[in-house]
Amino acid sequence: MIKERNVQRAPFCEKLRVLIIIGLMKIEGGYIVKEKVQLHKDAFLQELEEFLKIPSVSAVEAHKDDVRKGAEWVAKSLENIGMEHVEIIETDGHPIVYGDWLHAEGRPTVLIYGHYDVQPPEPIELWETPPFEPVILDGKIFARGATDDKGQLFLHIKALELLKKEHGTLPVNVKFCIEGEEEIASPNLGPFIESNADKLTADAVLVSDTSFIEKGQPAICTSLRGALAMEVQVKTANSDLHSGAYGGAVPNAVHALVRLLDSLHQTDGKIAVEDFYEGVPEPTEQLRKEVAEIPFDEEEMKRELGLDALFGESGFTFHEQTGIRPTLEINGVSGGYQGEGIKTVIPKEASGKISCRLVGDQDPQRVYELIGKHLKKHKPTGAKVTTKQFIQAKPVVLDSQDPMIQRAADAYEKIYGVRPLFPKEGGSIPIVEVFARVLEAPVVLMGFGLPTENLHAPNEHFHLDNFEKGIETICEYLQSF
Amino acid sequence: MIKERNVQRAPFCEKLRVLIIIGLMKIEGGYIVKEKVQLHKDAFLQELEEFLKIPSVSAVEAHKDDVRKGAEWVAKSLENIGMEHVEIIETDGHPIVYGDWLHAEGRPTVLIYGHYDVQPPEPIELWETPPFEPVILDGKIFARGATDDKGQLFLHIKALELLKKEHGTLPVNVKFCIEGEEEIASPNLGPFIESNADKLTADAVLVSDTSFIEKGQPAICTSLRGALAMEVQVKTANSDLHSGAYGGAVPNAVHALVRLLDSLHQTDGKIAVEDFYEGVPEPTEQLRKEVAEIPFDEEEMKRELGLDALFGESGFTFHEQTGIRPTLEINGVSGGYQGEGIKTVIPKEASGKISCRLVGDQDPQRVYELIGKHLKKHKPTGAKVTTKQFIQAKPVVLDSQDPMIQRAADAYEKIYGVRPLFPKEGGSIPIVEVFARVLEAPVVLMGFGLPTENLHAPNEHFHLDNFEKGIETICEYLQSF
Numbered sequence: 001m002i003k004e005r006n007v008q009r010a011p012f013c014e015k016l017r018v019l020i021i022i023g024l025m026k027i028e029g030g031y032i033v034k035e036k037v038q039l040h041k042d043a044f045l046q047e048l049e050e051f052l053k054i055p056s057v058s059a060v061e062a063h064k065d066d067v068r069k070g071a072e073w074v075a076k077s078l079e080n081i082g083m084e085h086v087e088i089i090e091t092d093g094h095p096i097v098y099g100d101w102l103h104a105e106g107r108p109t110v111l112i113y114g115h116y117d118v119q120p121p122e123p124i125e126l127w128e129t130p131p132f133e134p135v136i137l138d139g140k141i142f143a144r145g146a147t148d149d150k151g152q153l154f155l156h157i158k159a160l161e162l163l164k165k166e167h168g169t170l171p172v173n174v175k176f177c178i179e180g181e182e183e184i185a186s187p188n189l190g191p192f193i194e195s196n197a198d199k200l201t202a203d204a205v206l207v208s209d210t211s212f213i214e215k216g217q218p219a220i221c222t223s224l225r226g227a228l229a230m231e232v233q234v235k236t237a238n239s240d241l242h243s244g245a246y247g248g249a250v251p252n253a254v255h256a257l258v259r260l261l262d263s264l265h266q267t268d269g270k271i272a273v274e275d276f277y278e279g280v281p282e283p284t285e286q287l288r289k290e291v292a293e294i295p296f297d298e299e300e301m302k303r304e305l306g307l308d309a310l311f312g313e314s315g316f317t318f319h320e321q322t323g324i325r326p327t328l329e330i331n332g333v334s335g336g337y338q339g340e341g342i343k344t345v346i347p348k349e350a351s352g353k354i355s356c357r358l359v360g361d362q363d364p365q366r367v368y369e370l371i372g373k374h375l376k377k378h379k380p381t382g383a384k385v386t387t388k389q390f391i392q393a394k395p396v397v398l399d400s401q402d403p404m405i406q407r408a409a410d411a412y413e414k415i416y417g418v419r420p421l422f423p424k425e426g427g428s429i430p431i432v433e434v435f436a437r438v439l440e441a442p443v444v445l446m447g448f449g450l451p452t453e454n455l456h457a458p459n460e461h462f463h464l465d466n467f468e469k470g471i472e473t474i475c476e477y478l479q480s481f
Numbered sequence: 482m483i484k485e486r487n488v489q490r491a492p493f494c495e496k497l498r499v500l501i502i503i504g505l506m507k508i509e510g511g512y513i514v515k516e517k518v519q520l521h522k523d524a525f526l527q528e529l530e531e532f533l534k535i536p537s538v539s540a541v542e543a544h545k546d547d548v549r550k551g552a553e554w555v556a557k558s559l560e561n562i563g564m565e566h567v568e569i570i571e572t573d574g575h576p577i578v579y580g581d582w583l584h585a586e587g588r589p590t591v592l593i594y595g596h597y598d599v600q601p602p603e604p605i606e607l608w609e610t611p612p613f614e615p616v617i618l619d620g621k622i623f624a625r626g627a628t629d630d631k632g633q634l635f636l637h638i639k640a641l642e643l644l645k646k647e648h649g650t651l652p653v654n655v656k657f658c659i660e661g662e663e664e665i666a667s668p669n670l671g672p673f674i675e676s677n678a679d680k681l682t683a684d685a686v687l688v689s690d691t692s693f694i695e696k697g698q699p700a701i702c703t704s705l706r707g708a709l710a711m712e713v714q715v716k717t718a719n720s721d722l723h724s725g726a727y728g729g730a731v732p733n734a735v736h737a738l739v740r741l742l743d744s745l746h747q748t749d750g751k752i753a754v755e756d757f758y759e760g761v762p763e764p765t766e767q768l769r770k771e772v773a774e775i776p777f778d779e780e781e782m783k784r785e786l787g788l789d790a791l792f793g794e795s796g797f798t799f800h801e802q803t804g805i806r807p808t809l810e811i812n813g814v815s816g817g818y819q820g821e822g823i824k825t826v827i828p829k830e831a832s833g834k835i836s837c838r839l840v841g842d843q844d845p846q847r848v849y850e851l852i853g854k855h856l857k858k859h860k861p862t863g864a865k866v867t868t869k870q871f872i873q874a875k876p877v878v879l880d881s882q883d884p885m886i887q888r889a890a891d892a893y894e895k896i897y898g899v900r901p902l903f904p905k906e907g908g909s910i911p912i913v914e915v916f917a918r919v920l921e922a923p924v925v926l927m928g929f930g931l932p933t934e935n936l937h938a939p940n941e942h943f944h945l946d947n948f949e950k951g952i953e954t955i956c957e958y959l960q961s962f
Binding site for chain 2: 119122229247248250251262269305310326333337339346355384456
């Protein structure tokens with residue numbers, strides 16, 4: 001339950017203050033919201049902490065029940081703020097939570113999307129505080145999911161709660177569609193959207209799952225890379241072999257794997273898979289100009305990330321490499337003895353995890369096949385190579401000039417005093433492409449994270465400053481209709 | 482305690498039987514031993530099971546106390562069979578067990594070496610029965626250490642027990658020097674031998690820690706490769722990074738590691754480290770001929786190991802590759818996300834374990850430095866590379882014509898009916914080189930394992946047939962002086 005500290009006496013005081021400064025800002029505007037957010041901040045954070053405590057790791061089977069708890073938590077929260085038709089919809093994987101409020105006659109309908117699942121917390125030992133025991137420190141809340149995406153999803157729930165409490169009604173019709181499989185590429189939400197297009201129909205899809213350019217500089221992302229994630233497994237003998245007795249004369253699964261993985265890139269950073277760049281558009285002068293406008297300080301970035309040097313595809317800038325060019329990254333590798341000291345074995349198996357970010361007309365299935373073909377061609381003697389696919393998502397490009405997006409830009413500018421930029425995001429939110437295509441509605445990627453908030457990494461956190469201003473911005477946006 | 486089932490009535494019956502068949506074989510010879518071994522086999526195996534239950538994994542700090550238990554078990558066993566001056570000698574690592582019996586005046590002194598430590602059992606999930614719960618199945622005893630080296634060491638203890646019980650004395654002077662650090666390359670036994678050369682002085686060093694060529698074909702190894710084991714660690718950023726936000730523009734520790742590890746070999750199987758082959762002798766025609774005599778069936782080996790193909794340094798046969806050529810094997814690799822499914826991170830660190838087998842005049846320290854130089858030269862942009870050394874052992878070559886070795890060949894021939902071959906072993910027993918050099922005594926590598934017994938791998942086992950004949954052969958050898 002929400003702790004409504006001082007809630008009885010607050011409205012009068014606030015309205016009084018607002019009346020005094022009338023003329024400086026409109027009564028229904030940001031100021032009241034700001035006061036309200038301040039008033040309820042501690043209670044809100046306490047509630048968010050409950051949400052963050054649920055280890056809803058969608059990628060790991062052992063967390064299945066925890067993911068369900070995440071869904072139940074969201075459903076309960078939607079009911080608490082007066083959403084109707086709240087339901088936990090079963091899928092072949094983790095459930096989808098739906099809820100709506102459709103009484104703003106003649107007003108547009110906004111569909112709010114977010115996800116209650118989180119990335120695995122590993123490597124646990126690198127967290128300074130436990131990933132599922134939220135801690136507020138130095139103006140930030142630390143926990144897995146703090147910024148991606150529980151914290152950001154929570155902003156919408158709280159914004160609507162405030163608006164509803166203040167006015168007894170909402171300025172727009174609202175639908176919530178919250179999933180628990182975003183971190184595993186939404187295998188079930190896509191089909192759900194396709195077969196429930198009428199139920200979900202909306203004038204805009206509002207998503208807070210992206211980041212600012214940097215602190216104080218908001219951004220509305222208008223391009224998301226597609227994604228493909230897969231695993232390569234190499235097997236050689238039917239048992240690990242003694243490196244003395246057999247060393248030098250039999251295939252070694254780790255040798256074969258490192259040879260295969262290394263073969264995927266040229267030394268200039270280009271991806272060596274034949275036809276990989278098929279469908280990647282040559283960047284126009286206009287696009288390169290737009291990307292070049294995003295501020296970038298190489299020295300600062302190197303310092304911040306603890307890097308000796310940056311490294312990427314030759315001939316492209318950092319923001320081009322991460323925004324408009326495709327990538328192939330090895331996310332993990334494993335094989336043979338990994339414990340303390342040494343064990344002189346010839347490993348019989350090894351595996352690597354690979355993910356690609358795709359752009360333009362690159363098709364994830366086609367790229368998966370091209371990589372498979374490459375691996376087959378480069379297969380070292382004696383290695384048995386298999387692949388397995390986890391994630392597929394098509395790239396998407398949104399129109400920054402769409403009124404729904406421009407209106408969001410206005411809301412940011414009002415609250416932050418700075419107009420957002422329109423960056424090309426390197427990450428993938430696979431479902432965005434489906435929403436845009438099936439609902440034929442603009443998707444507004446109204447993010448409140450910061451790129452330095454360690455999303456997908458240890459010590460993930462969310463800045464409380466954006467927590468507060470985020471709620472204000474969403475209220476401002478919804479009230480603008 | 483040893484279960485002495487039917488021990489009272491046995492001697493008379495046996496001697497009677499022996500007298501009956503007098504003329505077919507000598508009274509003091511193999512036949513009595515064979516009967517004795519049969520008589521005590523169950524009790525012996527029960528005792529060996531106790532030994533195998535101790536998880537004396539020397540490489541893992543958490544097993545320190547278990548390794549000590551292994552030492553205590555050996556000391557107790559030596560006392561039980563009448564060895565004198567039995568002591569557990571402390572070192573900077575795991576203890577050495579010493580014991581002797583020096584009352585065979587005018588007879589030679591044999592120093593018996595073995596080790597009571599074992600390899601780590603990982604990967605545990607591939608064991609069909611738990612590694613430290615010995616099971617006898619199908620004429621084999623399964624457990625970590627069954628063949629390497631607890632089972633083989635145990636043969637000597639039992640052989641001396643039988644001889645002592647039978648004759649009340651021993652045919653030779655005996656010294657036991659049993660260590661607990663062989664699997665981590667004997668860091669403390671070398672210095673111990675150097676500073677206790679007088680105490681350990683012997684006419685031959687007897688070691689059972691090697692294998693037959695195949696079932697029924699004994700072998701006395703006369704060449705052991707040297708060894709070098711090390712770890713390479715690569716670091717890039719100070720945190721794992723999101724592959725969407727940074728993918729394609731920053732160094733990836735796993736990319737860098739696979740590039741480095743792959744660079745260590747050419748495609749023809751030769752090691753690509755500059756000057757690596759320095760000190761490797763060109764094999765003489767005589768040596769190649771000797772190696773070619775060792776039987777080898779490529780198809781059979783492929784079937785047995787479950788391999789599609791063999792793979793090694795071009796221009797050399799299997800037995801040359803494993804016996805007289807140096808190697809560089811990757812024993813393990815690890816980095817980034819290794820759990821179920823996918824985690825789209827750019828790993829900040831990764832590491833690989835490497836071991837080399839060395840021959841001729843290759844010096845482990847020099848090779849370690851050459852690899853370090855190679856890694857530095859091939860270091861990808863943005864990677865911070867460090868190395869750590871675990872093991873060093875010099876190669877050793879023994880003279881197959883030495884009388885002590887020829888006498889061992891006679892003993893094998895008597896018991897097995899087949900004269901042993903003299904193979905060049907691919908493995909390393911680092912301490913052999915030290916024994917040979919410091920004690921100036923021939924080292925007799927009288928192994929009773931089989932190459933198929935999964936040493937260093939899951940489901941390690943030891944054939945009971947060689948368990949019995951092994952004890953007989955050792956008795957035969959010691960009685961031959």
